Amino acid sequence: MSSSHYLDPEALGRLRNLSLAARLVVEGYFSGLHKSPRHGFSVEFAEHREYTPGVDPRHIDWRVFGRQDKLYVKQYEEETSLRAWLVVDKSASMGYRHLGAMTKLEYACYLAASLAYLMRTQQDAVGLITCDTVVAANLPPRQGPMHFAALIEQLENARPGGETSLAKVLDEIAEQIPRRSLVIVLSDLFDDAGRVVQALKHFRHRKHEVIVFHILDPAERSFPFEDISAIEDMESGRVVHSDPQAFRRAYLNSMKSFLEVLRNGCGEAAIDYVAAETNTPFAGFLTSYLARRSQFNKATG
């Protein structure tokens, strides 16, 4: 699989059409809306601004002064100090796919790759952690094409397997991330909902910003099975003989409770909780998510 396997060109094209503000909103939201203290040293020119006293004269664009006889200073798009961690759950349950085009893990990897690419274009440092019962891969956040290629390779090699102890793993990861970062969790969060929330709060406790992409297969939301079945747990191998029709309502109620605990817990901890289904094109999903975040940040100033 090429490195662009997870990069949907159409999705990235649409992302590129988004305004720079949108990217800034994203960055600002991720980074706490701070400007880099190394402002003006970024290599990317942004605009000119009339010189005012007090501005460092080293940034005066003399060429413009020569043409227009006015003092302008160069305004550069600065590189933020954002460090982002993509935490991808690759437990066995993430390998589930009912009728959709991709498994939850594949979907998560697409999403992670897109986000990594976005952040790469923003010169952010992106790291990757894949986990099941334990942390399987750990790429600390870096910049540069080589790192990005390594990250994509890790995503490509991610295979579902192993039983999730997600809350425990997240706790471990929270302890391992040394600096204040943006942590993006991509998982089905199939564990005890209360413990998962506690683990996510652990990130918040360590001053990390957290975004949770809760990835579910549509079948897990609607439980559309009709025939009497033996249901095998992908992770534990436990087989439950049941008539799923008879249990549908109860399952849905149980799932609803599970989601409510997660959503409420994340809301309380200022964790951005985003539900995603694998039948939703990830590009459209990501675009709409970023747009929604942009409007939200404008509204909140």
Added chain:
Amino acid sequence: MLTFLTPLFLAGLAAAAIPLLIHLTRSRRVKKITFSSTQFFGEDFLRSRRMSRVKEWLLLLARMALFAILALALARPVLLPQNRAAHGGRRAIVIVLDDSASMSYRDGNGSLFDRARSAAHALLDSLRPGDRAALVLAGRRADGPLTPVSTPGNPEVVRRALDATAFATLGTDLAGAVARAEQIVAAGAADSREIHILSDLQDSGWDTATPFPAARGGDVLYQFAQVRPVHAENAGIVALQYANALPMVGLPYAIRPLIRCAGAAPGGIEVSLFVDGEKVTQRRLMPDVRSGTLAPVFLHTFTTPGWHSGWVELSPDNLDADNRRWFAFEVRAALPVLAVNGAPSAVRRLDELFYMRAALDAGGTNRGVRLDSLRPEALGSARLEDYPVAILANVAQLDEAVVQRLEGWVDSGGSLLVFAGDRVQGAWYADRLSGAARLHGGLLPARLLEVAGHPGADATTASIGACDIGHPALAPFDDPRFASLGGVTFTAFWRVEPAPDASILMRTDSGLPLCLEKPFGRGRVMLFAAPCDRDWSNFPVRAAYVPWIQRLVAYLAQDRIAAQPFFATGARIPIPAAAGAALPEIHVRKPDGTPAGVLPGSIADSTPLVVADTVQPGVYILSLSSPPPQPAASAYRPPPSVALCAVNLEGCESNLRYLDEVFAGSQHSASLEKSVEKGLQELLPGRPLVSFVAEATQAAGAALRARQGRRLWDVLLIIVLAIALIEPWLANRVFARHYAAPAPGKEPA
């Protein structure tokens, strides 16, 4: 027996397997699903699953039952009595029609009999060609129930017999009629054998004292269809009582009708006495509200000897058959009685006949009984033929010639009354007056054994116990107001051994025979095992002694045909004659003047001739057209050239209490019909197919239903409808809760 009118539809029972097959097919389609996590399948799921299973099975059963019951209903099941054909089989029915007097009761809908007859016609109308019918009438008759059509045959014959039938003034013998109907219906072969009883089901119409013969099963259908008034109101004369057995010229003779009233009689009841065709007394009386009875006393003095007749009549009411009751007496000018004094005494009160003479002369006129006494040794020369009654009062013994003369006199019609006291020589009595070697087994109805008790002591040995109140002479003693035998005690009495042909009229309190009677040729002999004076008992000084001795003497003085002057309609009137004697030529006229036949009777009970046609109530006239030649020197008194005999309706026909009322009180069933049906089944033990129809007009339809059996498909269709209504609800309970997709917006966000 369960059968199906359209059994082809039973193949539809296989449709019951359709839901099962679907269920099993679905059950076998087990597919393994690999799911991301089973963490949401907890104990609640498994519990829910088990409940769901149960409900699914319930639903499955409901659906299978729906198909199965629908198939059964379409097959039109009927519940038939065992071994009965549903359709097309030949029927043999016997109609038992109650033609007793109580069926003449009239109310706003006509007489009960007419309604029962209409119901019988309806039953005949329901027959098909090839079916057979017979008819039995349930009025009580001497020869058993009348069977106008005694063999199941063409229903048209029965129809004509029904048209010719009217109610009779008879008692009811339903049990006898049903037994007769059983014999008739059992004789012929048929697919359906039925006995239909159309009656008012009067309580007294079924003799419960004699149990109906039990049977074991059987396929005969007994259907009782009742015709009865809603509220029976009636006043009827159920009996006539008399102060004396033998009226005498010039003596006031008390006639007391016993009237039973049921229902309101606000204006009272008009009671009239007719003697020899003329109304002699009329009164309006109010019945006793509590007892509903009336017992007025009419005193009439006959002025001429000979036969007299009359009736007591009530004002008309709903049931006229019991409003008139007839009587007939032979009034005697004087009754000569010959008494042989075995213990005479110069002291009057110690004379053996002192108390008897005083009792027979009670009233002071001395015109009723003329007591001629003589000593035992004079008996040989006495003119016995001048006396209808002779009394041996404590006679020690007699000459053999005198004994033989007495035997001849009694054999030819005389009546002998024997009192056994202290003078009596028991061994001689046992030897000469009883024993197989003597004529008719001896004169005495019992063999004297020994004296019981202590004749000279004051200690009481015995008192009077049971008394045969069915005997004409003793019947009034049933009423303590008439006379009480309760205080009579004995210091001694003769212990006796009754003869085989003797009847015991009185017993001591310990059950030993005290007074016995036996027929002896044309006459009869009565033995009292104690003397007629005060030597062994206080009887002569008790008030009951007077009517007792008067009734005994009068009874013995009567001709035997007059001994029981009242007969029930339908019963035989016996005409006494000595066995082997030349029979008189007797002509009998019924109350309407038409002649009645005289039939051979039973020689065994000395009634070689009987009058059997006694359906008409009233006074029957018996006359001799050619008296038999009188043997020389015989004491036989031939029957009078004209004798009267009153025949009346059974008193119990006036009692309008019906079996449904009896069973409603004694049985505890869900409905009145069921109670009566249960009671009737007990009356007919061992017969399972007994049904009851409260209204006779529905008898034909009920018979058809009973023959067709109980239709079950109506019930089954109702059950199908119920299941069809329940099934969606049950399915909704099973599926909607667990299977149906949640409403929009109800899914987890």
